[in-house]
Amino acid sequence: MAHFAKLDSSNKVIAVHVLDNQNTLDGEGNESEEVGIQFLTNLHGHAIWKQTSYNTHRGQHPNDKPLRKNYCGIGYTYDDERDAFIPPQSYPSWVLDEDTCIWKAPVARPTDGKKHYWDEENTQWVEDKETLDESGGDNE
Secondary structure (H helix, E strand, C coil): CEEEEEECCCCEEEEEEEECHHHHECCCCCECHHHHHHHHHHHHCCCEEEEECCCCECCECCCCCCCCCCCCCCCCEEECCCCEEECCCCCCCCEEECCCCEEECCCCCCCCCCCEEEECCCCEEEECHHHECCCCCECC
């Protein structure tokens, strides 16, 4: 299956469409983004379309070349300069990791095995004591 993002005029993802691979094949049997875009245009009318890969996350793909850094969802933004899909910013203090195109906290999440939540007001991770079970461990 091939996945295509429909973008609005500000490059925000407003829909994600799934096509059968046969609707993306060129005359030589190779997958082609342009063929997929033409198929979608014929079906839905003119729009801005970009192919996205369901298996691409944080600039990695387990079996192939990553496509546009991240599989997108509604609300993501397509960045022309980076040729990447970027999720909505989690918090105002978070910064974009240029390698993964994922937003990261300005302070690393603790790796102590406990659950934490982000406190934007104080720009820090705080242990989430409400999710601890009676034994003191995490509820996972």
